[in-house]
Structures are given as structure tokens and as C-alpha cells.
Amino acid sequence: MKLAIYGYGNLGRGVELAAGQNEDVELTGIFTRRDPSGVKTLCGTPVYKASDVKLFRDKIDVLIICGGSATDLPGMTPGLAGDFNVVDSFDTHARIPEHFDAVDVSAKKSGKTALISAGWDPGMFSLARLYSSAILPEGRDYTFWGKGVSQGHSDAIRRIKGVEDARQYTVPVESSLEAVRSGQMPDLTTRQKHTRLCYVVAKDGADRARIEKEIKEMPNYFSDYDTTVNFITKEELARDHSGLPHGGFVIRTGKTGANRENTHTVEYSLSLDSNPEFTASALVAFARAVCRMNARGDVGCKTVFDVMPKDLSPLSDAELRRTML
Amino acid sequence: MKLAIYGYGNLGRGVELAAGQNEDVELTGIFTRRDPSGVKTLCGTPVYKASDVKLFRDKIDVLIICGGSATDLPGMTPGLAGDFNVVDSFDTHARIPEHFDAVDVSAKKSGKTALISAGWDPGMFSLARLYSSAILPEGRDYTFWGKGVSQGHSDAIRRIKGVEDARQYTVPVESSLEAVRSGQMPDLTTRQKHTRLCYVVAKDGADRARIEKEIKEMPNYFSDYDTTVNFITKEELARDHSGLPHGGFVIRTGKTGANRENTHTVEYSLSLDSNPEFTASALVAFARAVCRMNARGDVGCKTVFDVMPKDLSPLSDAELRRTML
Numbered sequence: 285m286k287l288a289i290y291g292y293g294n295l296g297r298g299v300e301l302a303a304g305q306n307e308d309v310e311l312t313g314i315f316t317r318r319d320p321s322g323v324k325t326l327c328g329t330p331v332y333k334a335s336d337v338k339l340f341r342d343k344i345d346v347l348i349i350c351g352g353s354a355t356d357l358p359g360m361t362p363g364l365a366g367d368f369n370v371v372d373s374f375d376t377h378a379r380i381p382e383h384f385d386a387v388d389v390s391a392k393k394s395g396k397t398a399l400i401s402a403g404w405d406p407g408m409f410s411l412a413r414l415y416s417s418a419i420l421p422e423g424r425d426y427t428f429w430g431k432g433v434s435q436g437h438s439d440a441i442r443r444i445k446g447v448e449d450a451r452q453y454t455v456p457v458e459s460s461l462e463a464v465r466s467g468q469m470p471d472l473t474t475r476q477k478h479t480r481l482c483y484v485v486a487k488d489g490a491d492r493a494r495i496e497k498e499i500k501e502m503p504n505y506f507s508d509y510d511t512t513v514n515f516i517t518k519e520e521l522a523r524d525h526s527g528l529p530h531g532g533f534v535i536r537t538g539k540t541g542a543n544r545e546n547t548h549t550v551e552y553s554l555s556l557d558s559n560p561e562f563t564a565s566a567l568v569a570f571a572r573a574v575c576r577m578n579a580r581g582d583v584g585c586k587t588v589f590d591v592m593p594k595d596l597s598p599l600s601d602a603e604l605r606r607t608m609l
Numbered sequence: 610m611k612l613a614i615y616g617y618g619n620l621g622r623g624v625e626l627a628a629g630q631n632e633d634v635e636l637t638g639i640f641t642r643r644d645p646s647g648v649k650t651l652c653g654t655p656v657y658k659a660s661d662v663k664l665f666r667d668k669i670d671v672l673i674i675c676g677g678s679a680t681d682l683p684g685m686t687p688g689l690a691g692d693f694n695v696v697d698s699f700d701t702h703a704r705i706p707e708h709f710d711a712v713d714v715s716a717k718k719s720g721k722t723a724l725i726s727a728g729w730d731p732g733m734f735s736l737a738r739l740y741s742s743a744i745l746p747e748g749r750d751y752t753f754w755g756k757g758v759s760q761g762h763s764d765a766i767r768r769i770k771g772v773e774d775a776r777q778y779t780v781p782v783e784s785s786l787e788a789v790r791s792g793q794m795p796d797l798t799t800r801q802k803h804t805r806l807c808y809v810v811a812k813d814g815a816d817r818a819r820i821e822k823e824i825k826e827m828p829n830y831f832s833d834y835d836t837t838v839n840f841i842t843k844e845e846l847a848r849d850h851s852g853l854p855h856g857g858f859v860i861r862t863g864k865t866g867a868n869r870e871n872t873h874t875v876e877y878s879l880s881l882d883s884n885p886e887f888t889a890s891a892l893v894a895f896a897r898a899v900c901r902m903n904a905r906g907d908v909g910c911k912t913v914f915d916v917m918p919k920d921l922s923p924l925s926d927a928e929l930r931r932t933m934l
Contacts, residue, residue: 301867305746326867380934381927401934408740408875410934411918415733417933418894418921419887421630465880540890542626542651546882548890550733553878555790557871562744565865565873569743589929593736594914596743602706604914608742609705609726609735 285575286343287568288312290334290364291350292323294528295373298564299348300326306568308598312344341367346571348372350564358383365391365398365585369578371571373403373563380406380587388585397578399586402570403563404554405429409534411588412552416536420548423538424469428456428477432530432559440505441482444498446490449518451525453481456533467537467547473508480511483525485518530559569596610900611668612893613637615659615689616675617648619853620698623889624673625651631893633923637669666692671896673697675889683708690716690723690910694903696896698728698888705731705912713910722903724911727895728888729879730754734859736913737877741861745873748863749794753781753802757855757884765830766807769823771815774843776850778806781858792862792872798833805836808850810843855884894921 285308289296292314303309304327313330316323320331332340337347347368351357353376361372365387374383380401391398401407405427413425434454441450460477463470482499486492496513499506516524531554540546556562570588573595577586594604610633614621617639628634629652638655641648645656657665662672672693676682678701686697690712699708705726716723726732730752738750759779766775781803788795807824811817821838824831841849856879865871881887895913898920902911919929 298865301865305865377934381931384930406934408744411740412877413933414918414922414929415736418897418918418923419733419890421923538890540623540626540630540883540886546886548882548887549878549880551876551878551880552737553874553876555874555876557873558865561865561871562873565744565863572743587930587934589919589926589934590917592915592917593739593743597739598743598746601914604739605709605912606706608738609702609731609912609914 285572286310286312286345287571288337288340288344288347289314289329289350290337290347290360291356292316292318292325292331293350294560295564295567296350297326298558298561299350299567300329301561302565302568305565306572306598308572309568312340337364338367344368345575346371348567348571350567358386361398361400362386362390365396366394367396369396369574370398371402371567371574372398372400373407373567374401375403375406377406384585384587392584395583397574397583397586399570399574399588399591401587403566404556405532407563407566407588408554409532409552412534412550413536414589416534416538416550416552420536420538420540420550422540422544423536423548425534425536426464426472426477427532427534428461429532430454430456430478430530432532432556433525433528435528437480437482437505440502441484441499444495446487446495447484448487449485449521451483451521453483455479455481461533461535464535464537465549465551467539467549469537475509478509480506480509482511482513483516483521484513485521486515527557528559529555529557531555572596572598610897611635611637611670612896613662613665613669613672614639614654614675615662615672615685616681617641617643617650617656618675619885620889620892621675622651623883623886624675624892625654626886627890627893630890631897631923633897634893637665662689663692669693670900671696673892673896675892683711686723686725687711687715690721691719692721694721694899695723696727696892696899697723697725698732698892699726700728700731702731709910709912717909720908722899722908722911724895724899724913724916726912728891729881730857732888732891732913733879734857734877737859737875738861739914741859741863741875741877745861745863745865745875747865747869748861748873750859750861751789751797751802752857752859753786754857755779755781755803755855757857757881758850758853760853762805762807762830765827766809766824769820771812771820772809773812774810774846776808776846780804780806786858786860789860789862790874790876792874794862800834803834805831805834807836807838808841808846809838810846811840852882853884854882856880897921897923
């Protein structure tokens with residue numbers, strides 16, 4: 285299976301590494317909007333100009349698009365699906381329906397297969413929600429994120445006057461997790477589900493009290509949460525907070541029985557040292573499925589809900605039944 | 610979707626209840642090898658003789674076969690797949706390949722769709738193993754069962770002389786669970802993974818020391834485990850141990866990164882008040898998928914690995930993308 289990477293940031297680098305962990309994957313190249321001569325890759329993969337990608341139409345089975353959801357993917361994925369089988373990790377949940385429709389039109393026209401919103405949320409967490417709600421229709425599910433770094437929230441802090449750098453962790457509230465697992469099906473407010481933990485490097489002479497107040501009162505990002513702000517040095521930030529860990533929990537509890545007397549708890553959780561590397565690993569597995577689906581003539585826009593699980597694995601159907609069923 | 614139940618034990622009763630929790634399901638009837646006039650159903654579903662099932666060929670979309678894996682299903686499922694779309698919960702892992710082959714021949718000949726080995730293990734746990742190993746190819750997975758009642762082990766104790774009744778719980782070893790979650794990828798012996806906890810009602814005058822010794826030394830069932838035997842009264846057994854709870858954990862840890870420096874932990878766990886009712890709920894969801902697959906002409910033997918997740922849900926593709934992705 286010949287894969288290529290379109291966009292070479294954290295996620296693209298993760299795909300390059302993940303490709304090397306899968307024996308059936310060959311990496312054709314990396315396409316970037318930067319000057320290729322200035323890009324040093326992790327594994328020596330050749331680098332090409334993004335604008336040349338169409339020249340590689342016949343040399344790529346699936347193109348993995350590693351752009352941002354806010355401004356890159358809404359244009360990129362429908363555009364590239366006109367020439368390639370593609371996978372993206374579009375993660376703006378509210379805009380998935382319109383992204384799906386735009387990609388579907390393009391992929392159906394070109395006879396390609398385009399899978400959007402792969403990764404862990406959307407992605408594996410979505411699958412956990414679907415499977416457990418299909419099995420337990422009378423129930424309720426909850427998604428908690430963290431402990432992990434939210435890049436959006438870290439960026440929001442960095443935009444405050446007097447802040448040199450910052451890192452924000454989203455942290456699930458343990459007592460709420462326990463209440464959910466017990467089958468009580470509690471109503472939880474935003475504040476009851478997660479807390480926000482901030483590590484901030486202030487510029488010399490900056491007013492720390494004002495920075496802390498601005499963070500805690502920031503609408504949408506922090507005002508609905510219990511937020512803790514810790515000021516640390518640039519060195520401490522680099523030493524203790526340079527990774528991009530993340531993870532979370534999808535928990536569904538449901539009732540069965542003549543009098544709904546039996547409670548069942550289904551929990552799917554992730555603890556990830558590197559959010560982009562895990563997401564990239566998922567993109568490569570879903571690219572394998574896209575390649576097979578297109579070979580079967582299954583074209584248009586797809587999501588993780590449309591993928592037969594066996595298509596994610598390099599093993600044959602018989603091997604899967606023998607070793608994993 | 611018209612379902613019917615073939616076999617009316619704990620699992621069949623669970624399917625009858627689960628059918629009532631799904632608005633798109635209509636229950637045609639229950640087929641039993643007993644005299645139908647002597648069978649009282651939980652929800653007033655009509656009862657018919659198993660030998661009459663073929664008369665209902667056109668009145669059943671999917672027949673859910675609720676027999677035992679040891680002696681019932683190896684004959685029943687291939688036989689019934691000659692006339693019906695079917696789902697079973699065949700759970701003898703080592704014999705799945707031959708069961709698959711026998712069912713596949715029958716279902717392909719009749720143009721029916723037959724899904725075997727649905728439930729939680731095999732079933733949801735199998736899916737957890739497949740998804741996580743496809744995403745994290747350099748890793749290792751572990752399956753732990755419990756805390757829950759093992760009917761096979763309970764039966765084995767009941768066959769010992771002087772035992773009136775017994776209940777056996779399989780219990781995962783917490784310290785091993787923690788070692789696995791940490792990403793150490795330990796080698797674990799049988800003894801290190803699970804302990805066995807037995808509640809035994811001895812007959813009047815029976816030699817309890819001998820019973821305890823016979824349990825602990827029983828090959829295959831107990832001799833490889835740390836086993837605890839508690840003698841209790843018939844009343845205590847009825848009061849405290851009449852349920853059939855079960856559950857367990859599938860945990861995969863894997864490494865990514867240029868130097869495999871990042872560890873990821875994927876965990877899927879179930880805590881079930883009623884093992885047969887949860888299994889039954891899964892069978893109904895997979896019956897929905899079987900119905901749709903057959904309508905699309907996708908015939909032959911299938912497993913959970915062949916099912917597109919969306920086919921398990923009564924919601925439309927667009928609703929699923931909008932509400933769960």
C-alpha cells in the first residue's frame with residue numbers, strides 16, 4: 285500500500301513514523317506548502333511541493349491529509365478527493381455534516397474513497413459511543429477528556445498580554461467519573477466534568493494577578509470551569525511540559541431486565557503519551573481500509589462508522605478469526 | 610425487523626427482554642425443544658415447537674440461536690442457516706474456525722447471512738483486540754475476565770461428592786492489571802492473571818477438608834490458580850450469589866515514536882450485572898446488522914469483524930454522524 289502525507293507538522297511527522305511500523309506500507313513522499321529544500325524529515329522520506337501533488341496521481345494509493353480543521357481541511361479534503369483516495373482527521377464535531385457533504389460530492393465524482401474524521405475523538409471514541417449505545421439502547425453515555433494538553437486552550441493563554449508561553453491541561457473530575465461508572469446516570473455540568481490546569485511563563489515584570497484573572501474569566505475557554513493557574517519558569521515548562529499527552533474516557537451505562545434491574549457499564553479509555561502519534565497511527569490503519577474499500581468500488585465519503593473492522597488489519601480474515609475472535 | 614428466538618434458557622430470555630427495548634424489533638416467536646404448552650415466557654411471546662421452525666421461513670428476518678456452544682450450536686447453526694438468517698454466540702474460541710466453515714457452506718448455499726460468535730467474548734472483546742492492535746502494531750494485548758461467575762467452574766465444583774451447590778467467581782489480579790496498564794508489557798502466568806473464589810454448600814456430614822482439597826487440585830479448572838474456598842449455607846448462596854454478573858478488561862499497550870519512546874494504553878472494560886442479558890442485547894444489535902447485510906446480498910458466514918458499525922444502530926447514517934461522531 286503506497287501512502288503519502290500532505291502537510292508536515294506534528295501529525296504529518298507522526299504518520300511518517302507510523303508508516304514505518306507497518307510492513308505493508310510504503311511511503312511515496314511528503315507534500316508540503318513550505319520550500320521542500322528546507323524540510324528535514326524524520327525518516328528520510330522524499331519531500332515535494334504541495335502544488336505538485338497531482339503529478340503523483342498514479343503513485344499514491346491513499347493520501348493522508350495532515351492539516352488543521354479550522355482552515356485547512358474544509359478546502360483541502362474535498363479538493364484532494366477529486367484526485368486521490370484520502371483520509372483526514374477533521375475534528376470540528378459541529379461541522380462534520382457539511383464537511384462530509386462537500387467531500388462526498390467530490391469523491392463520488394472522481395470515483396475515489398475519502399474517509400474523514402479518523403483519529404480518537406472523532407474516531408475511536410465515536411466508535412465506542414456507537415457500539416455501546418446500539419447494544420444498550422436504554423442508557424446514557426459520557427465522554428471525558430484528559431488528562432491531556434489542549435492546544436487550543438494553551439494558545440488562548442499565550443494571546444494574553446504579558447504571557448510568554450503556556451501549557452493547559454484538561455483534567456477529568458475523578459468523582460464524576462466514579463459517579464458515571466456506578467450507573468447513577470448523573471446530570472453533570474461543564475464544571476463538574478473537567479477542571480483546567482494551566483502552567484504559565486510570564487514575561488519579566490508582567491502583572492501575574494491580572495494574567496491569572498484574565499485566564500480564569502475568559503469566556504468559552506475557562507469561565508465555566510474550575511481553573512488553576514501555576515506560574516513557572518521557561519526552563520520548567522521545557523523540562524516538564526514539552527510532551528503532548530492526552531486521552532480520555534467514553535463510558536456508557538445502560539439498564540436491562542424485566543424491571544430494568546440490571547446495570548451494565550461499558551468503558552473505553554485511552555492514555556496517550558503523544559496525541560499526534562496515536563492519531564497518526566489511527567490514520568494509517570484507516571488508510572488501509574480506504575485502500576481496500578476503493579478496490580471494491582466502495583466510493584464517496586466515509587467515516588469510521590462505515591468501515592468493517594477487519595479492513596483495518598494487515599491480517600487475513602481467517603487469521604483474525606483464529607487469533608483475535 | 611422480525612426476530613425469533615431458538616432455545617429458551619437464560620440467553621433466550623435475555624433476547625426476549627432485549628427485543629422489547631428496541632423499537633424496530635418485532636418478536637415472531639420462541640422455538641423450544643420442550644413442550645410449548647409448559648413454557649411460560651416473560652413477555653407473552655408465542656411459543657412454538659423447535660421442529661416447526663421451518664413453517665415460519667417467511668415470517669422471520671433473523672433467527673437468534675440461543676443454544677450452548679459445547680453440543681447445541683455446532684449442529685444447530687449450520688442446520689438453521691440453511692433456511693434462515695441467523696446469529697449465534699458460539700464461544701469455544703479454539704473451535705471457531707471449523708464452526709465458521711460449516712456455517713459458511715450452509716449459508717452460502719441458501720443465500721442467507723449467518724453471524725457467529727457475537728456477544729462480549731467473543732464479540733466486543735474481540736473488536737477491542739482488533740481495533741487496538743491495528744492502530745498500535747508494536748504492542749501487546751491482555752484480556753482479563755471478571756469479577757464474574759463462571760458457570761463451567763461452578764458446574765465442576767457441583768460434580769464433587771458431598772457438594773450440594775456452588776458458585777465460582779473468576780477475579781482478575783489487580784496488581785497485574787496495573788502492571789499491564791503501565792505499559793511494562795509483563796509476561797504473566799495463568800496464576801498471575803486471575804484468582805478463583807468459590808462459595809460451596811456442602812451436604813450434611815460431608816468432609817469439607819476433602820472437598821476443598823479436591824477443588825484446589827482439580828486439573829485445568831483450579832490447579833493452576835490461587836483458589837479460595839468458602840463454605841456457606843444454601844440460604845446464603847441464594848441470597849448473595851444468585852445473579853450472573855461478569856465482565857472484564859481488554860488492555861493493549863503499544864509504542865510509537867522515532868525511538869519508541871511514547872507508550873499508549875487502550876483499555877476496553879465491561880462490568881455487567883447480568884452476563885446473559887448483556888450478551889442477548891449484543892445479539893439483537895448484531896441481528897439488525899445481519900438483516901441489512903442480507904438485504905444487500907452479503908451472504909455467507911460472518912463475524913463481528915465483518916460488520917460495519919453503523920449497521921448495528923437503528924439511527925440513519927446522517928443521524929449517527931451528527932450525534933455520535
